[in-house]
Structure formats: C-alpha cells, structure tokens
Amino acid sequence: MEDLVSIAFSVAITTFVINMIVGTYGIFVKHNVIKKILALIIFSDSLNMLSIAIGFRIAEKYPSPPILTTEPRDPRDLTQFADISVDPLPQALVITAIVIGFSVFAFLLSLAVLYYKYNGTLDIRTSLEVEENEEGFQ
Amino acid sequence: MLIPIVVVLVASTLSIILAYLTMVEKDLLIATIYIAFIGVLYTLIYYILMAPDVVLAYMPVSSILLPLMIVIVLKKTKRFEE
C-alpha cells in the first residue's frame, strides 16, 4: 500500500517536472511576448506545486493541514499535532513566491501592451530586425 | 491514502496535456482559458496536499486575476499569434 502511494506520488512529481520543462521551453523558444508570459506562468506554478509536494508527508491516517484546530491544553497535544501535520514551511514560502510571481507578471503584461503600441506586433524578433536595419544604414 | 494520491495523479496528468495545448495553441485567448484550467487543477492538488492557505492565495490569482489581465491585454493588442 505504502509502496503504491510512493510510486504514484513520484509519478505525480515527475509530471510537475515535465510541466516545468514545457514552461521553460516556451519561455526560451516561443517568440510571442504573451506566449512567453504564459509559459512563465506555467513554469512558476509548477515549481510552486513541486515544492508543496516536497512538503507533503505520510501520517497514521490522512495528514492534516498545519493549523491547530483548538488551543492545546497539554504539551502532548502539540507532539500529536506534529505527528499528523504536513510541512508548513514550503507553504509559507510558496505564498510569498505566488505574490512575487503575480507582481512580475502584472508588470510584464503592462510592458507587453506598450510593446504592441510601439511595434504593432507582439513578436519579439521584429524590433531586432528594425535595429539591425538601422545599424546597417550607419 | 491511495485514492487522494490517484486524484493528484490524474489531475497532474491532465495539467500536462493542458500545458502542452497552451504552448501549441495559436489563439491566445484559448491558451488563456487553458491556463485558467491549469490553475483550477493545481488548486485541487493544493487542496488534496493539505495546503488550505496556498489554495486561498492561489485561487484568486491563477483563476481570476491573471486570466482577466491577459484577456484585457489581448483586447488591447492582438489575439492571434503569427
């Protein structure tokens, strides 16, 4: 039973890694600015997912979220809680990473609007062509 | 213990398909919808992996705010990738 859980879990983690590959491929290979941003979103989301998966654990029954439901009355309540709770640290770090990611994406999207305004397209190669042409004239 | 992990497995496999579709889709509006779906699937996985705080932080950002902003930006720019 536990082996099955472990294997299924490993496969799930590998799928997140594959998603990250898809995301990085999109970031570096696609030429459309918004497509690049979409790829970045996939990449960073899968990365966050992966880290939450690292913080998951097996407990006696199903593990509980890292939140005490009642005030502990005895120090033993705390050790019992620590025996069933999942890892809270990756969750806190991921929340931080989500907010950072959102702020970067928002800024990049506003830049994309401006890029379109100047170039009439979202293709990142176009303005390079213009630059090469300009350099050729000099 | 096994059944939730299998749900995670199914959801993550679906998310690979959606990620691939997002990357090959030429219509960026549809790609945005795929991204929002990935957000929903990941929210489900977060929930199963016992991270309610992350669910609450991730759901509005991934399924509402980012798709909404991308749609607004697409409306102001160009919908199709050439």
Added chain:
Amino acid sequence: MSVRNRIRMRYKKRDIVVALSLAISMLALAMVLNMGGLGILPPRTLRSLARSIVINTYNPWNTTLTSYSLNAVSAIIWDYRGIDTIFETSVLMAAVTGVAIVLRESHKGRKPGGQGMSIIVKSSTKIVMLLTIIGSLALAVHGHLTPGGGFQAGSAIGATLSLVLVALSLQFIHRIGIDKDTLLKIRYTVLAMILAVALVPLISLVLGYSYAYILQNQVREGSYFSMPSKFFTTPLAGTVFVFNILETITVASAITYIVLTVATYEGKTEE
C-alpha cells in the same frame, strides 16, 4: 538573404540547442527528486526545522519561541520569517510603481467605460461583491486562527473588484469612491504603517525598558518586550493579527490599481 530570414534562421538554430539543454537539465532534476535525493517521497516524518516550528507555533510552555498563532503558516509568514514577507510586499510595490510608470498616459484622458452588462447581472454582481468582501475580511481577521491571512484576503478583494470592473462599468467603480490616485495613496500609507509596526519594538529599546528586536512579536530570549497575545480568551498572536489586516488593505489596493490601470489604458498602435 533578407534580414528577416537571417534572424529567423539564427533563432531556429538556437531553439534546438535550448531545447536539448533544457531536456538534459530537467532530467537531472527529476533524478534528484526521485532517486532519494530528498529522501523517500512522501516521507513519514517531518523535517526537524518544520517540526520545531509546528511545535512552537502555539506553545504556552515555551514562551521564548512561540508566536501564539494557531495557524503555523501565518506564524511563519509574519513572525518566523517576517522579513521575507516585508520584502515581498515591496516587490509588489515595485511592480505597482512599474505599471504606473509604463502606462503613464492612462492617468490622463480617462474615459468612462461602456454601459456594462444587463441589469440582472449588475445587481447580482453587487450582491456577490459585498458577500465576497465581507468573507475576505473575515479571512483576514481570522488569519492566525484558520486558513487565510493578508494576501489571501487582499487578493480575493482585488479579484472581486476587478470582476466588478468588467461586469459593471468603470463609472460604478468611480462612484463607490475607488480612484487610482486614492488607491495609490492608500497603498503607500498602509505600507508605511506595516514598516512602522515592524519597527515598533524599538520604542521599548529607546525608552530603556528592555532590549528589543526588529519585527519582534512576543517575549524572546534576552528581551521582555511583547505584543498582546490574547484578546480576553481569543488568541490574538500580536503582530500577526495587525500585519494581516494591514496587508489585506495594501494587497487589495495594489491589485485593483494594477487592473484598473491596465484596463483604462488607451491607445492601440501609434502609427
């Protein structure tokens, strides 16, 4: 060969190299994850650091390490690793400043939006908006007791207001008193308050009462300064509670500002 073709060719060659190197590096990553680099996943025990935090998050028997917050995630975000969160709020502020700079024109020539959708949609959106905002405020207030907290509540409010912007009209947003300048002012003021709260313990240092650390919440080793840990019988978790409420306001105003600026930006191409 034309410039365009040459550039396309160069990109095509680069793509293949990039894709291959990515595949190799990611395979290495998958190996690390699955071949016991992180132990057997999922593990049976917590990592010791996580166990120390889980045990100490609400621990009246070890007062120098606890933060009196039932929610361990909130305790980490605002107490154990509070400085991370303060920096991360500043990243959000940098992004807001960036959006404001990049889309400068949307300050001027603000046109009222369209008429919005039908009357049924409008009134139901208003009701949903009120309910969501109340629910989010509850999330913020109970952030240290139940799942939830500053970002969660703030992003929920921001998302609701953005949906309202789409479903109703810009005029409605303006009518309920939401304006870009106001949002920016609120954002800066509340962020200053967050930083001030982080520095409040230093007052006790200045007064000579006791030694105190930046971002201190409860009594620590070598310091007697403490924020209130309980409100009558309800746990309050000191600064965690205050930070959650302030963070809700900043995140909500920042997100609404960003969406509002992008949505009201005029101008297709410049030609």
Added chain:
Amino acid sequence: MDSLGSSLIPFICLMLAVLVPLTYIAFGKKVGSVVVLLGSITVLILALKLFVTVSRVGVIVYRFGGFPPPLGVVYVFDEVNSVLALSTSFVFLLSILYTLTFEGDRYENAVYSLFYLLMSGVYGCLFTGDIFNFYVSIELVAVSSYVLTGFNRGKRAVRAAIVYGIAGTAITSFLLLASFIIYGSYGTLNIADIALKSRNTSVEVLFSGSVFGDIVLPSKVTLALITWIFLFKSGIMPNHFWLPEAYSVAPLPALVLFSASADTLGIYGLIRLYHLVFSSESVIRDFRATMLGILLLLGTASAIMSSMLVAKQKSIRKLIAYSSISQFSLALLGIVSGTEEGLAGSILHLVVNGLGDAAVLYSVGILKYYSANLPQGYKHKPSVLLAKAVLIVGLINLFGVIPIIPGFWSKALLVLGFVKSGIAIAAVAVLVSAGLCAIGYFSALVRVLQKYKNGSTISSTGTKCLTNVVAVIILSLTLIACVGLGISITLYSSVRAKVIELGYNAMNSWRYIAAVLP
C-alpha cells in the same frame, strides 16, 4: 547593540521608498528632495559605522524577531559585505545628488522610490544569511531593475525591459527551485547551517537536526543551477545578452547603480557559494573543482571577448556595459584562483569598477549639461575642468596601470593570486583584457573631449549657482574616493594588509559558521 543600526539599513531604504512619494504628494518637490537626500546620507553614515564596527569586532549576527538562526532569518555582517555596502552607499549618494540636480526635472518622484527599492534589495542580498531571503531580495533588485530599464520608454527601452524581464524572471525562479531542493535535502534554509552540513553530513544542529536524505546529488544540481543564475546576474559572456541593451536605455544614474551595486551581486553570490557554502572542504569538492575549471574557461573567454567589443563601441553607455562585463569576468577569475590575494583582488575590483563607472558616467553627464547650457566661459569654468580631470582619472582607474590608482592594485592582486595558484592563463587574460580595453577607453576619452569641446552655440539661460556647487561636490567626492583609496593603498602597508585580509576573511568560512551557529 552594534548590529541594530546596520540591520536598519534595508528598512530605512524601504521606508524612504514609501515616504518619498508621500512627501512629494503632501509637501511638494522641495521637501521631497530634502527627504531623498537626507535618507541617502543616513544610509551612508550607517554603512560607515557598520564598516568601522565590523573591522573592530569581526562577524556580527542580527536575529530578526529574536529567533535563533535556523528557525528565523538572520543578517550576518562581515568584512566582505560591509566593504561592498560602504562602496555601494557611496555611489548611491552620488547618484541621488546627480539625479536631484541634473535630471530632477525630467523624471517624476517615482524614480527615487525605485532607487530606494533597488538599494534595499541590494543591502538585503549583501547582508542576508538565509537562502530564501536572498531569493526575495534579489527578486526586489530584479523587479526594480526591470522597471528602471523601461523607465524612459520608447521602442528600444521597452524591448530591453521585456527581454531582461522575461529572462530574469525565469532565471530567478531557478534560484527558488534551488532553495527548495536545498530545503528538501538539507532540511534548512540558513546559509551557515547548509555550509556546516555540506562539510559534515552527520552533524546535528539545534532546531534543524541532521540532513534529510542523500545530499550529494542535490548539492551538485544546486551548485550548477546557482552558478548559472549568478553568471546571468553579472552578465558573464554567454549570459550577457540583456546587459548592453539594458545599459544603453536606462536613466544615467540607474546605469551607475546597476554597474556599482545590482550587477555586482552575482559575483558576491559566487564568492559566498564557492568559498562559504560549498567550499573546498565540502562533500562535493571534486564536482566543485570541475565547476571551477568551467568557470575559469568562461571567465577567460568572457574577459577577452568583451574587451574586444569594448574597443569597437561608439557610445559611452555601451562602452561602460562591455567594460563592466569584462571587469566582472576578471573578478570571477579571482574567485576561481582560490587564494587570499585573488579573492581580495576580486572584491576590490568590484569596488573599483563601481567607482570608475560612476566617475566616467557622471563627468560625461556633467560635461554634456554644461556644454548644452553654458554659452560663455565654458572652457575656463572650474567645474568643467574638474569634470575633465575626473573623466581621465575614471578611465585610468578602469584601465588600471598607474600605481596611485586603486584599479592598479585590484589587478595587481588578481595577477598575484593567479601566480600563486599557478593559473597562468588567467594572469594572461587580465593583461590582454586590460590592453584591449585601453583602446576603447582612450578613443572614448578623445571622442568625449572632442564632442564637448565648446559650449552651447545657441543662447541659453546659463546655469544656477546651486547646480555648480553640486557638480563640484559630486566630482570632487568621486576624485577624492578614487585617488584617496589608491594613495592609501600605495603608501600604507597596513592598508594593503587590510585589503589582503579581506580575501582571507572571505575564505575563512569556519568563523562565519561559528558566529551564526554558536
């Protein structure tokens, strides 16, 4: 106690980033400018105090929130980061003065806010003793750099900002990935804790226990990943595509801040990575040696290639961009050498490069301003003459062959380090790159002097008295810093010993670990 004031530096920067727009809105421009200036002076004073304290006491640790190290986040102050913080604060003060006087009308108050955000990120990166906190700080630096790159808008600025932004975000995400792998395998995020466990896998640390799983493979992967990230951040040659574009469009003071503070963080991070976290005593020392070999090749190639490009550049911004790449590559070679002299040379080189870039760019900016606004008496104006002198000193400093200039000493130390460790190729690279850069520097000098030979031909209003005073202050501060540092290193052997001690302290990782985990 001692460390409180220094830990306040990033907080003061953040506070000012918020307060500056508020004061501009509430009290207008004049009060706002005063607040901006006072803030940067305060930061400089605190950095100076930190430098003095650290050189007296040694390593200082500050616990945020009062939590002991692996549990909470700590700031660690030692000789290396206090020197870099001091030089950064000095250049920052110059930038604020320059922006207020010469570019204040063109930019809104947002630019000061962004400067302060950038600086608080830089201080956070320098001081932090926690890998996730490093990620957050570097993300703050990165986002404010993207915004500053796109600040002027226009076709090229937006393209540069998008390229920099997308690549930079992807690559800092890899730092996040690396820190998660570290957490997964080591069970901790504290740098000193990781360093301890990478030497001795069976050690038990209070709160974080022992390692969690097999650390060899994860350590290798993280070492490679983080190295790549830092090479990108400092623009070493294969990863440099964003740097010249960003440098040619950013506002001038932002450009100086990039080259003096934000982009030195990559080299600083590599120093920490290779001489503290995964040092020569760690379990992956063979893999580390291989990586150092790769870095040697990359650094040599990058130094020579970018120096060749320096000679070709027509604009002063691109010149500074490629020259920065070549100087960062030389500093990278100093890390590879693994000797005290090499590391000291590498740290001094970062400081010198920042000072030299500031001298060149600000004197050119001031010359441009005067030649546009001053019809009569341009040639004999004292500040114009001073600006020309500073330009020459700055370029000689970057070139670095005359012993009373600090640029000479940093290169001499680097060469000494390479000779000691027997890496002849790197020593050759230093000399070749200096020679190749010299062509670029001196043709740039001639061109600048030619271009700003005469004052404005159209009648203009002239310059204000305050502007002249500030111009003289900026120029003489730069001159004093450059020449004073050089003379003191040349004349006093105790200063030289202090500089070499810097390299020793950078390699002395046990002291760092013992200070953080008592």
